[in-house]
Amino acid sequence: MENRKYLPTLSELIDRLSIVQLKEVFIPEHKNEYAQEISDILHDIDLTLEEKDVILDSDAIRAIVVLAQMNLHIWHNESNYRKGIKDGNDLELTHGLNGIRNVAKNKIQETVGGRKDYKIDCLAAEFK
Numbered sequence: 001m002e003n004r005k006y007l008p009t010l011s012e013l014i015d016r017l018s019i020v021q022l023k024e025v026f027i028p029e030h031k032n033e034y035a036q037e038i039s040d041i042l043h044d045i046d047l048t049l050e051e052k053d054v055i056l057d058s059d060a061i062r063a064i065v066v067l068a069q070m071n072l073h074i075w076h077n078e079s080n081y082r083k084g085i086k087d088g089n090d091l092e093l094t095h096g097l098n099g100i101r102n103v104a105k106n107k108i109q110e111t112v113g114g115r116k117d118y119k120i121d122c123l124a125a126e127f128k
Contacts, residue, residue, distance in 0.1 A: 008044070009105075009109055009112075009114050009115050010045065010048045010049070010052075010054070010108060010109065010111075010112050010114070011067075011104075011105035011106070011108035011109045012105070013041055013044055013045050013048065014045065014064055014067060014105075014108060015067055015071070015101065015105060016041055017038065017041045017042070017045070018067055018068040018071045018072075019071050020034050020037050020038055020041065021034075021038065021068075022071060022072060022075050024038065026075070026079075048112070049112075052112045052113070054111060054112050056111060057111065059107060059110075059111075060107060060108050060110075060111040062107075063104040063105075063107035063108045064104070064108060066100065066104040067101055067104040067105060067108070070097045070098075070100050070101045070104065071101070073097055074094060074097050074098070074101075077093060077094060077097070078094070099120050102117045102119070102120050103120055105117060106120075
């Protein structure tokens, strides 16, 4: 079998780590499963950093923090919407937050190289 050609980028792994960390906290009945997934993601992040000989700079670290914050905000926004709380929960906000997530992921990718997502929703410009 040939080597895979489409693996998750470092920014995608970090994004997934942030989301699974939220699941581990907010869905405690599956804490063990999420802990295992976190362990697997951390393993792959370590391999990626080692393979690329990456030293994260302050811009990449800030992008990681922004990414985690956007994921938390989206989590709460969607959770409130599912509970029927409509105030402050609209499609434009979620689109804007996802656009900011993509910008943050691209900043992380600038550190290591590789694929970027060039579809940055124009609504994100309103949420600087």
